Amino acid sequence: MSWSLQPRWEGASPRPLVRPGWRHPDRRHLDRRPLAWLVVGPAVAWTQGVAKGARKSAERGGSSGTMRFVKESVIDASAAEVFAFHERPDALERLQPPWQATRILQPPTSLAVGTRVVLEIQVFGPFWQTLVAEHVAFEPGRMFADRMVKGPFASWLHTHLVTPKGPSRCVLTDDIEYELPLGVLGRVFGGAFARRTLERMFEFRHEVTRAACEGSSTRE
Secondary structure, rough: OOOOOOOOOOOOOOOOOOOOOOOOOOOOOOOOOOHHHHHHHHHHHHHHHHHHHHHHHHHHOOOOOEEEEEEEEEEOOOOHHHHHHOOOOOHHHHHHOOOOOOOEEOOOOOOOOEEEEEEEEEEEOOOEEEEEEEEEEEOOOOOEEEEEEEEOOOOOEEEEEEEEEOOOOEEEEEEEEEEOOHHHHHHHHHHHHHHHHHHHHHHHHHHHHHHHHHHHHOOO
């Protein structure tokens, strides 16, 4: 004789072994999964957030992790005047924002290719970081570019461009391609802070340049 279990009607699913809401009187048999997810759940959510932030950073700066910042300002002075301001021996010192403690150890002797600049920037309290930049491109009266050799960024290429818009007007552009340290973690947790810092710094620099060049044009 053979025995087989058949459902009461065709297509019926078997009854659950345990009724919903039932708990074994011995607490050692309680389901531990809800308690585990109190710990694992936030970790999974954090990981997904990091991945999402990394994707957004990559979309803004490219798959290599390079990010970009561009600041443009219209200045009512000739392109020649604005470019000449950057060639002044004291230009770098004047462009340093007052809220950032900086020591200029080796100012640029010119904007020509190969010229190096050495600064020290206060990071926190008594701690200072050395920054070394080298000029890598130069077109007199139009543009120059410098690359960071040593400093707080994993990479940094800064192009200064002056575009004439008439005999007494031009557009000053600072175009920076940079990469933060620590790869994805640096972009996710430091990307917004780095951008705010650059926006504040170059807003100050452009205002200084505007005041110096437009004031010079007015006096003439």
